[in-house]
Amino acid sequence: xxxxxxxxxxxxxxxxxxxxxxxxxxxxxxxxxxxxxxxxxxxxxxxxxxxxxxxxxxxxxxxxxxxxxxxxxxxxxxxxxxxxxxxxxxxxxxxxxxxxxxxxxxxxx
Amino acid sequence: xxxxxxxxxxxxxxxxxxxxxxxxxxxxxxxxxxxxxxxxxxxxxxxxxxxxxxxxxxxxxxxxxxxxxxxxxxxxxxxxxxxxxxxxxxxxxxxxxxxxxxxxxxxxxxxxx
Numbered sequence: 087x088x089x090x091x092x093x094x095x096x097x098x099x100x101x102x103x104x105x106x107x108x109x110x111x112x113x114x115x116x117x118x119x120x121x122x123x124x125x126x127x128x129x130x131x132x133x134x135x136x137x138x139x140x141x142x143x144x145x146x147x148x149x150x151x152x153x154x155x156x157x158x159x160x161x162x163x164x165x166x167x168x169x170x171x172x173x174x175x176x177x178x179x180x181x182x183x184x185x186x187x188x189x190x191x192x193x194x195x
Numbered sequence: 196x197x198x199x200x201x202x203x204x205x206x207x208x209x210x211x212x213x214x215x216x217x218x219x220x221x222x223x224x225x226x227x228x229x230x231x232x233x234x235x236x237x238x239x240x241x242x243x244x245x246x247x248x249x250x251x252x253x254x255x256x257x258x259x260x261x262x263x264x265x266x267x268x269x270x271x272x273x274x275x276x277x278x279x280x281x282x283x284x285x286x287x288x289x290x291x292x293x294x295x296x297x298x299x300x301x302x303x304x305x306x307x308x
Contacts, residue, residue: 118294130238130285132296172237176293181226181245182252183287183297185237 088113090175092186099163100194107158107189109147109173118176119156121147122185125169133158133171143167163193198222201286201300208276208307216271216303218286226293227269229261230285232302238285244269276307 091110099105111117121133134142136149136156147158156173173186199220208214218227226245230238242251244263258280260272273280286300 118292120296129301130299132298135294135296137294178292181243181250181292182240183228183293184240187237 088175088177088184090173090184090186092171092173092189094189095187096190096192098192098194101165102162105158105160105163105167105191105193107171107173107191109156109158109186111154111156111173111175113154113175113177115178117149117151117156118178119147119149120174120176120183121145121156121158122172122174123169124172130172165193165195167191168193199286199288199298199300201284201303203303204301206303206305208273208305210277210307211275214273214276214305216273216284216286216305218269218271218300219267220286220288220298221267222288222290222298223266224288224290224298225266226289226291227263228287228289228297229269229271230287232283232285234282241271273305276305278307281305281307 089112093108119136122130123133124130145160149156170188170190172188175184202217228243229241232238241255258274262270283302283304285302287297289297
């Protein structure tokens with residue numbers, strides 16, 4: 087089955103501490119993976135995509151095909167990073183973006 | 196700003212009374228999607244239009260239908276809403292396969308009374 091797993095529903099860290107949000111996937115082909123973020127009372131928005139190999143708001147994510155993971159990392163958390171984070175995978179051919187269950191990240195002052 | 200707009204933001208409907216949610220976009224994206232998101236759950240794809248071609252998910256109830264009269268607009272029709280259909284409904288768009296990402300609207304929160 088093609089799926090995305092985010093093992094942590096809640097994650098709480100202190101400001102300035104490193105953050106890692108875990109994402110594992112199951113997919114038979116070459117995966118197209120994304121991280122989406124939803125800040126309080128805002129729309130779901132794209133944070134970053136693995137094909138771009140970019141850093142957005144200090145976040146990075148590396149695709150590890152051996153471990154089938156796409157963890158989201160930031161070396162120093164900021165209070166404005168508090169949000170709901172979704173890892174997502176495109177099911178090619180089915181024209182479908184499948185989401186993990188999401189991780190609610192809280193940054194404590 | 197080019198964007199995806201959903202109306203209304205909040206919709207209250209009576210049990211069994213048909214309701215329509217609307218979505219418009221100024222991005223000129225050829226694919227439009229409807230997702231259902233229930234409390235504390237991930238968004239779940241209901242169906243999508245690739246250009247004019249309608250694609251229904253296998254587990255989407257028959258109660259849910261969609262129309263796309265032109266590139267810019269897409270509608271979600273719920274023929275006979277039940278209490279279990281109360282949720283946030285998200286519209287999204289993408290260019291082709293969506294490898295550059297999807298753009299989401301702010302959603303419509305549907306309450307069934």
